[in-house]
Amino acid sequence: MSRLVIVSNRVQIPTEKAPRAGGLAVALGSGLVPGTLWFGWSGKRGHGGRTPTLHEAQGVTYATIDVTDKEYHDYYVGFSNGALWPLLHYRLDFLDYARGQYAGYRHVNAYFAEALQPLLKEDDLVWIHDYQLFLVGEALRAQGARQRLGFFLHIPFVPPEILDAMPCGRDLLRGLCAYDVVGFHTDDHRHAFLSCVQTFLGVSPAEDGSFVYEGREVRTISDPIGIDAEEFANIAARSSRGAEVRRIRESLFSRALAIGADRLDYSKGLPNRFRAFDRLLDRFPEHRGQVSMLQVAARSREDVDRYLQLRRSLDRLVGDINGRYSEFDWIPIRYMTRALTRKSLAGFYRVARVGLVTPLRDGMNLVAKEYIAAQSSADPGVLILSRFAGAAEELKEALIVNPFDADEVAEAINQALTMELGERKERWQALRERVWAGTPQRFTETFMAALRP
Template sequence: MARLVIVSNRVPPPRARGAASAGGLAVALQSFVAPGTLWFGWSGRVHERTSEKPRLVEGHGVTYATIDLGAEDYDRFYVGFANSSLWPLLHFRLGLMRYRREDFEGYLAVNAAFADALVPMLRPDDVIWVHDYHLIPLAAALRARGFAGRIGFFLHIPFVPPSVLEALPPAREVLQALCAYDVVGFQTRTHLADFLDCAHRFSGFAVDGDEVVTDGRRVRAIADPIGIDAAGFARSAARSTGTAYIQRMKDSLAGRALAISAERLDYSKGLPNRFEGFARLLDRFPQQQRRVSLLQIAARSREDVEEYQTLRRELDRLAGDINGRFSQFDWVPLRYMTQTVERTKLAGLFRIARIGLVTPLRDGMNLVAKEFVAAQDPADPGVLILSRFAGAAEEFSEALMVNPYDPDQIAEAMNAALEMSLEERQARHAALRRAVFEVTAARYCNVFVDALAA
């Protein structure tokens, strides 16, 4: 049987599987990665030079292989092209995109270094699954070094139509690199269709159904929405409600409703818009004052990128302004924290929340929406308020859908959620719960690997 080789920008250490420090990818793959799997990528460490040979760690029968990045490679590959060019571009934020040729050259160089370190560990019949925008050129680099096996790529963030992609100077090179894979996966049919349009327009390749026909090769494109371990998360949420941590939260609420949001501190998540929407709720619907508190968890990330530093300062200012305007001596309307919260505790917080606010300006999928639904008590569920620009919106039509660019829509949805009858909340949640338990993490993995092995 062929060995599965997973390649991602960051590699979770064995102790982080399912822990608070594990990212969304690690959590999604944790029940799928079997003994014998090789997981390769960046260690997260920055040194003077990029390492040539990977460091190997064994855990749970899986081999974790990592390399360190040199400081200059980190600046050009990670801070530069990946997160200052591709990330804003693929989230439709052209005004935040910064492009420099030397960053793109560094991006290609680090992908070449990944290939150089990985090739000696490969077997001819390995099946390679590459993840996310950091590593688009990796298949071409592996092909150039003689690997002829199956290679698949999954993009966890959105893709864009040709009218947006053309703003990226090396758009043609990026599209051609994607077409070096055998299978390319996207979160939604919309992202898939945009990829096919771009492949034809920028590379001149023919499109046949959901396949791109290149010089002597066919690249299959699939829509494969990522899911969660819904049953496991639901059990964790139910258990957590009896902990001292959740009881402290209940006591602090003093009978008030809890609205909750949880994500990385990132400009794609629409945090300033959400804060303004909450302020509009308290201003336009004064009957909700003292009845609800918003808990915003926004774990710090990419703090060496200027746009993230600017965003944090803006959120600090908005939080202070909202609490200054509306707080009373026994009620703080907005609770804003930038620490990471363990998944088990987060599950319990979701369980007791009346509202889940998931309002990104653009998102590939958004697993927080699925976790919030899975965590709810079906007998007395909370209400999910969801951005129509999250990939999850294609599956979650029973959520209260909003345009996050309109703070008044967020305010109106929050008011509707607070006033919603138990019967309507139960009906909406039942439909959402069916979707979450059908499109699971295991299904996501099986669909992609089956397509790659076909």
Template sequence: MARIVIVSNRVPSPNERGPRAGGLAVGLADALKDGGLWFGWSGEIAKTSRSEVKRVEADGITYATIDLCQEDYDRFYVGFANSTLWPLLHFRLGLIDFKREDLEGYIEVNRTYAAALALELRPDDLVWIHDYHLIPLGQELRKLGVKNRLGFFLHIPFVPASLFTALPQGNQLLRAFCAYDVVGFQTDEHRRDFLDCIEQILGLKAESDGQVETSTGRMQAIANPIGIDARGFAALATKAERSPETQRLKASLVGRALVIGVDRLDYSKGLPNRFDAFGRLLNSFPEHRQKVSYLQIAARSREDVSEYQAIRRELDRKAGNINGRFAEFDWVPLRYMTRAVGRNTLAGFYRAARIGLVTPLRDGMNLVAKEFIAAQDDNDPGVLVLSRFAGAAEDLSEALIVNPFDPDEIAEAMHQALIMPLDERKDRMARLRGRVFTVTAEAYCREFLKALAA
């Protein structure tokens, strides 16, 4: 049986698995259930750019990591990955900050990863590379003579050719995809946009099944949505409902309905519009004043990127304005926190909420939407308000689907959710849960690896 090799920008520490693990680590757990290798950056900044591979063994998995020096981190991670590729692939051309030296640093770090990874590989390994940080890695491995089956999965959106051409030297990056045997996307829309770029920019025509003949072989583009361990998360939520944290939250609500949003602090998540929408809910539907509380958890991230500093200041101001306008001596309408909360605690909070508010401007999938659904009580479920531009919206049509650029539409959806009869809430949630319990993390891993091994 072939060994599975996972490659990602960050490698989770074996000591941090479980409640604090991020979406990627949770989603890929099934791929390595029989053991394997997980390779990538340690998260540490070293004094020099040439670091030895460090290995930790746990539960049959080898965690192999390398460090980055400060210059590599600044150019590869802060620079090209998060100041150029991230805004581009989230349709935010005005936020792109391209520097040629950042692109060169991005390629060089991928070359360093390839040189270290090649020494770890066995001839029959299946290599599965993840996300926008590592697009050129397959190409760099091929240059070193690696013959293994190589797969790549993009967890964020892709853009049509009309937008992708804004990327300087974008054709170079697009050619790097052709080194892979299989390239995966969250939705069929993202897959179509990718193939549109391949045809219009590189002149390569895709077959009906997404296969493309390249100068070095055949590459296939597939749509394969990531899921969660729905049964495990549902069990976690049932247990967490009785936890001290959830009980404290419920006591603080004093019978009020809870609206919850959980996101990274990122401009792609639509948080300013979401805050505006809550303010408009209280203004346009005054019957909900003092009867609803909104908890927004927005864990800080990428604080060395200027756009993230700006959005934090904007949200601080908006939260203050809403609370200053609508608060009473015994009611704070908007609770806003920027520190991370463990998954076990979040599971209990989701179960207690009447509304799950998931309104990104663009998102590859958004697993918060699926976790909210899995956490619900069948006898008294909440309602999911979901952006039409989240990849999850492709399957979760029984949610209240909104345009995240329209705060009034979000406010109206929240009002609809708050007054929705129990029978309708049950019917919508039953249909949503049926999909979330079918399109799971296990199914995601199984389908991708089946395509890669074919």
């Protein structure tokens, strides 16, 4: 049987104290079986570590390499997060392209391929993940790799008129054509990619989304990622009886709770979300003093100026809203920029009447699915979900909103807070069926079925 080789930007080696952690480790589910090889960056910067370091844990081999400071700043901070991330989230106003940084990106992708190649076996199935590694497959092919290569993009893809703004956009497209299978979370993202292939490479895809480029057949698939909903529901139920949830219940004094949990990133639409809550309190004053919003926004990429600016603007916005509406015994928005544990978040989701998942653009957004999984069947809350999150293709019984319209989001929050129990149960039951069906095992098996020869 062929071995699965996973390649990702970052590899976190599990230990006895901290077993497999992180979104990708959870999402791959059944793929991480004994014999699997997982390859990627160690997270360390320096001049050593150019030869992979191997670690064994739970039957999985983890192979890690280091990068230099210059490689990190050109490839990761510069091109990946300064150019690719804003482009693929439709933020051309934030696109900061530099030829030297793109050269660094190509160099590191080639370095990944060079370090990985000696570890590969003839019949391996190689599954490469996300936007930092678009060109690893092309580099592997240049070195003579004949293995089946798959790529999965965990963030959105863009239509031709957006990709055209990226000076190296055609290079990236050609690089993706080195893979045998290219996967996306949604049909919209897959269709955007195929439209770019047709527009810029002059290749017309077949009805099934496959096409031939320079003699290679490339297959595209939609494969929405999921969660282990049963496990998360159990965590939420246990956590709801714990000390932290008891503390938040006591602090609310029987008021309703609306919750958002996101990385501190401009794609998540946090300023828009806060303005929508402001509109709720302005237009529906009956909710003043009756609902609190808890926003958890874990800091990230603090070496990128754009993120520091976002944090400062959010601080000012929250201060302004709280200053205008707070009473001596109530504040509208509780805002924290440190991460909470998965257990704590699960418990908070369970007690929240409203789940706010309103990114401006997102590949999938598993918080939406976790919120549904965490709910009590006897008294479920209501999910408010951006139409621009990949999850909106599946979770149609949520209250679907345009996050750019503060009034529309405010109206949805009001609808959620006043919704009768019967309607809440009906919506939640329909959402539950989809969330429980979309397991990590299904995600992995779907992609692997497409990748196998």
